[in-house]
Amino acid sequence: MSVLDDQRLARAYLVRVAEPPATELVSFVGELGPVDAADRVRARDCPEKVWQETSARAGYDLAEQDLAEAERLGARLVIPEDDEWPSWPLHSLTLAQGNGIREAVPPLALWVRGQRPLDEAADNAIAIVGARAATGYGEHVASELGFGLASAGFPIFSGAAYGIDGAAHRGALASEGFTVAVLGCALDAGYPAGHEGLLNRIAESGVVISEYPMGTSPAKHRFLVRNRLIAALTEGTIVVEAGQRSGARNTAATAGALGKVVMAVPGPITSAMSVGCHDLIREAHASLVTSVQDVAGAVGKLAAGEQPRASPRRRTDRLGPEALRVHEALAPRRAKSVQHIAAESGVPVSRVRALLPALEIDGFAEHGEAGWRRLDS
Amino acid sequence: MSVLDDQRLARAYLVRVAEPPATELVSFVGELGPVDAADRVRARDCPEKVWQETSARAGYDLAEQDLAEAERLGARLVIPEDDEWPSWPLHSLTLAQGNGIREAVPPLALWVRGQRPLDEAADNAIAIVGARAATGYGEHVASELGFGLASAGFPIFSGAAYGIDGAAHRGALASEGFTVAVLGCALDAGYPAGHEGLLNRIAESGVVISEYPMGTSPAKHRFLVRNRLIAALTEGTIVVEAGQRSGARNTAATAGALGKVVMAVPGPITSAMSVGCHDLIREAHASLVTSVQDVAGAVGKLAAGEQPRASPRRRTDRLGPEALRVHEALAPRRAKSVQHIAAESGVPVSRVRALLPALEIDGFAEHGEAGWRRLDS
Numbered sequence: 001m002s003v004l005d006d007q008r009l010a011r012a013y014l015v016r017v018a019e020p021p022a023t024e025l026v027s028f029v030g031e032l033g034p035v036d037a038a039d040r041v042r043a044r045d046c047p048e049k050v051w052q053e054t055s056a057r058a059g060y061d062l063a064e065q066d067l068a069e070a071e072r073l074g075a076r077l078v079i080p081e082d083d084e085w086p087s088w089p090l091h092s093l094t095l096a097q098g099n100g101i102r103e104a105v106p107p108l109a110l111w112v113r114g115q116r117p118l119d120e121a122a123d124n125a126i127a128i129v130g131a132r133a134a135t136g137y138g139e140h141v142a143s144e145l146g147f148g149l150a151s152a153g154f155p156i157f158s159g160a161a162y163g164i165d166g167a168a169h170r171g172a173l174a175s176e177g178f179t180v181a182v183l184g185c186a187l188d189a190g191y192p193a194g195h196e197g198l199l200n201r202i203a204e205s206g207v208v209i210s211e212y213p214m215g216t217s218p219a220k221h222r223f224l225v226r227n228r229l230i231a232a233l234t235e236g237t238i239v240v241e242a243g244q245r246s247g248a249r250n251t252a253a254t255a256g257a258l259g260k261v262v263m264a265v266p267g268p269i270t271s272a273m274s275v276g277c278h279d280l281i282r283e284a285h286a287s288l289v290t291s292v293q294d295v296a297g298a299v300g301k302l303a304a305g306e307q308p309r310a311s312p313r314r315r316t317d318r319l320g321p322e323a324l325r326v327h328e329a330l331a332p333r334r335a336k337s338v339q340h341i342a343a344e345s346g347v348p349v350s351r352v353r354a355l356l357p358a359l360e361i362d363g364f365a366e367h368g369e370a371g372w373r374r375l376d377s
Numbered sequence: 378m379s380v381l382d383d384q385r386l387a388r389a390y391l392v393r394v395a396e397p398p399a400t401e402l403v404s405f406v407g408e409l410g411p412v413d414a415a416d417r418v419r420a421r422d423c424p425e426k427v428w429q430e431t432s433a434r435a436g437y438d439l440a441e442q443d444l445a446e447a448e449r450l451g452a453r454l455v456i457p458e459d460d461e462w463p464s465w466p467l468h469s470l471t472l473a474q475g476n477g478i479r480e481a482v483p484p485l486a487l488w489v490r491g492q493r494p495l496d497e498a499a500d501n502a503i504a505i506v507g508a509r510a511a512t513g514y515g516e517h518v519a520s521e522l523g524f525g526l527a528s529a530g531f532p533i534f535s536g537a538a539y540g541i542d543g544a545a546h547r548g549a550l551a552s553e554g555f556t557v558a559v560l561g562c563a564l565d566a567g568y569p570a571g572h573e574g575l576l577n578r579i580a581e582s583g584v585v586i587s588e589y590p591m592g593t594s595p596a597k598h599r600f601l602v603r604n605r606l607i608a609a610l611t612e613g614t615i616v617v618e619a620g621q622r623s624g625a626r627n628t629a630a631t632a633g634a635l636g637k638v639v640m641a642v643p644g645p646i647t648s649a650m651s652v653g654c655h656d657l658i659r660e661a662h663a664s665l666v667t668s669v670q671d672v673a674g675a676v677g678k679l680a681a682g683e684q685p686r687a688s689p690r691r692r693t694d695r696l697g698p699e700a701l702r703v704h705e706a707l708a709p710r711r712a713k714s715v716q717h718i719a720a721e722s723g724v725p726v727s728r729v730r731a732l733l734p735a736l737e738i739d740g741f742a743e744h745g746e747a748g749w750r751r752l753d754s
Contacts, residue, residue: 053723
């Protein structure tokens with residue numbers, strides 16, 4: 001068996017015995033390497049803090065079964081020793097941990113279903129997250145952003161939940177873009193029940209990721225722990241809809257703590273599902289985004305030559321303030337004398353005399369027997 | 378005739394002969410006082426720059442007629458020499474002018490219809506402005522904000538236009554609060570035609586203001602010039618709905634230039650009428666506001682004891698991370714053993730044993746013959 005096989009077996013064991021984020025175990029593995037660390041945990045020959053994180057399941061030595069079961073599912077265990085490990089995006093967790101954010105612990109390994117390499121998934125990726133109890137508006141926006149961003153080459157991460165997550169994945173799939181689901185349960189948990197077909201489609205063209213070993217059921221705390229992976233593996237997180245309390249806000253907060261770009265889509269202030277987004281913009285200074293271009297701008301990936309939107313211009317925009325006043329004092333049907341125009345606009349007669357011929361040349365005014373009329377542009 | 382009467386007559390003349398903002402005339406009046414300045418303009422004995430601003434209408438000496446007509450309409454000319462002149466709010470214009478914003482010129486006088494004093498109108502006032510082609514959503518929000526802010530004691534300024542302006546005035550009227558319409562035409566222009574009744578109701582309990590002499594018709598440049606008064610006379614401006622190009626954005630930009638608080642209400646990103654609001658939040662750093670409390674907070678007028686909103690709390694919020702994991706590993710109907718709970722939660726058996734009785738005391742868990750069950754709060 002190769003060294004890499006040994007390391008994979010050791011990490012398959014470790015990823016089952018500790019509930020992430022396993023701060024102490026991860027640093028223990030960092031010191032000893034996965035093979036020795038696994039042996040020491042199995043033998044209860046490890047520091048007490050590591051044992052606290054592993055004792056409850058240390059006897060669950062299912063590494064070979066787990067790897068075999070993964071193979072049966074078309075999945076694999078990707079480990080930090082693999083070339084496809086997304087080292088750089090996940091480094092944001094290590095940095096944040098160094099800055100005192102205890103929960104920002106990198107994963108020991110990741111179960112991955114789907115053919116495409118993990119580092120490619122995490123290259124220039126954007127997370128689109130939001131409420132399960134989304135409105136039609138929210139699902140529409142999530143799907144449009146998923147479609148547009150995936151078409152523009154951004155892999156779309158989300159959590160495969162009902163509502164916003166599902167709409168974002170579906171939008172990306174519809175564009176034949178790359179989409180990635182990160183689960184808060186095992187790859188084989190069949191959760192959410194109604195999204196089995198969606199997860200199969202994601203695995204066909206993109207990838208489905210979980211740090212939980214086979215058989216792990218979904219749980220609230222696992223969704224929160226999972227959120228750190230969504231935040232870490234992407235350049236920025238867009239919250240499309242979120243109630244006042246929402247897991248999506250947790251992902252956004254984590255993204256912010258990891259130094260990623262936090263974005264939110266506004267909505268009607270009469271909608272409870274937009275309260276969280278508005279709070280993020282107001283209180284957490286999330287970037288308000290309304291389009292693919294806004295998102296690209298916020299994460300600093302505007303394609304060369306693309307400009308942020310400019311206001312459309314009207315022909316009259318190039319008129320000076322006096323010319324504008326003269327132009328407005330004209331009427332389209334009723335001709336007026338120069339004196340009348342001067343009084344109405346407050347512009348001196350001499351200036352009116354000078355401005356009218358210029359306006360006529362530019363097609364803004366017309367001179368007839370009875371005086372001057374307005375031409376509208 | 379009193380000195381004040383002379384000054385009022387002089388300003389009635391001056392306010393007719395120059396189209397505002399009349400930078401040179403205003404500073405000429407500042408030097409000479411209104412009576413001498415009016416005499417000098419009548420006699421064409423004034424600097425050329427002042428003559429540029431006044432020549433087109435210098436012969437229109439209608440001060441007495443204008444004052445008489447105003448009286449007939451239940452209106453009056455309020456001048457800087459009056460006690461009710463809102464000197465402090467209008468000082469923001471003078472300051473901005475000193476900072477190089479040429480158009481920030483204080484008015485020479487204001488025509489006012491309604492009984493209440495002008496300085497009271499401009500005390501703690503808020504402007505609510507927006508698109509004429511508003512949506513049902515926008516009108517609903519403008520009306521609710523107008524009602525709520527006027528109820529809380531803020532006079533509500535707007536421009537009496539169709540759409541957002543009208544809805545804001547109506548909301549304030551419905552609360553029996555103070556509302557103020559500032560027009561871009563004369564008080565007697567009958568504009569907008571469909572708002573004659575609304576303007577009458579505003580004048581009954583609040584005031585209608587214009588710097589334009591009787592008979593002046595509405596014009597685009599006058600709305601822009603009028604906007605500086607709305608911005609100057611209020612603490613802050615809320616844009617409720619605005620298209621990509623909109624007069625409301627001009628009011629907001631002016632408010633910002635005058636050092637006032639700029640606020641915008643978000644809306645669906647699928648609505649063209651919210652584009653301007655989103656641009657203001659994103660590009661001009663307008664405060665995103667969704668409620669009366671947000672507005673009060675943004676202008677720094679939260680009543681004593683009021684707190685910005687806090688998130689509602691759940692009972693489980695006070696549980697530590699391990700206790701939460703144990704609580705979630707429990708099932709409501711199926712009793713589980715301590716070992717089972719430890720494996721499922723990843724929390725060491727010894728800690729699970731310690732945490733379960735504490736969870737039971739707090740009503741989160743129940744112990745029976747077959748093991749532990751979850752109680753939901």
